[in-house]
Amino acid sequence: MKIRFLITSVLSLAVILSVFSLLFLYTYYDSEDYTVNAIQGPNEKINLIIDPGHGGADGGAVSITGTYESAINLSIAIKAEQISALLGYNPILTRYSDVIDYPEDAVTIRAKKVADQKSRVSLITSTANPVLISIHQNKYTSSGPYGAQVFYSNTDGSNELAEHLQLLLSENTDTGKRNSAVQIPDSIYLMNAINCPGVLVECGFLSNESEANLLEDNEYQLKLAIIIIGGTVGFLNQLK
């Protein structure tokens, strides 16, 4: 029953998504300066890589209801994978479960995290024509901040993709918060170690009660996945 519901939801939302993509393409069709040569030549196939942040020994942030960020990231990433497949992309995920196999010499949590991040980077850098979408949830010391925010790598094409996704997230998520896309801090290893276009989407704040409830909701996660993948595919289609 659950599977049937998911398939029905994904299919009906895929229809909405197609209309959405067409609308977006139409809107931007005449935009002359809207090109990102770094992302692809006309005949090169893009390989989408979806990175559900954290996992294994690293749960990431914890929501005020006690849910780990790693679980929410994975749930959104799996929905994003299904939507990408419907649109003709077969993305690679940097992890498919909350269990991660670490090297034997990685004993401490820090060593495990370092080994895991290095293995994700090597997956990304060894993939042909990759575009990276890393999925995370934000947290702050107070409950005030809310809304999705997109960060971009310092690689060609990342800024443009991030601004495109930020606009869509601001306009289509339930919070309606208009954040700006910003460059990723130097401290985030993975996003600074890649050499392809890459964005990190902080889908919302786990420290804000009403947004945390949304982020833990299956249908809201599906909505986020649709916006992120629909936006990315719409963006890539314009470059063809």
Ligand SMILES: [Zn+2]
């Ligand atoms: Zn995170």
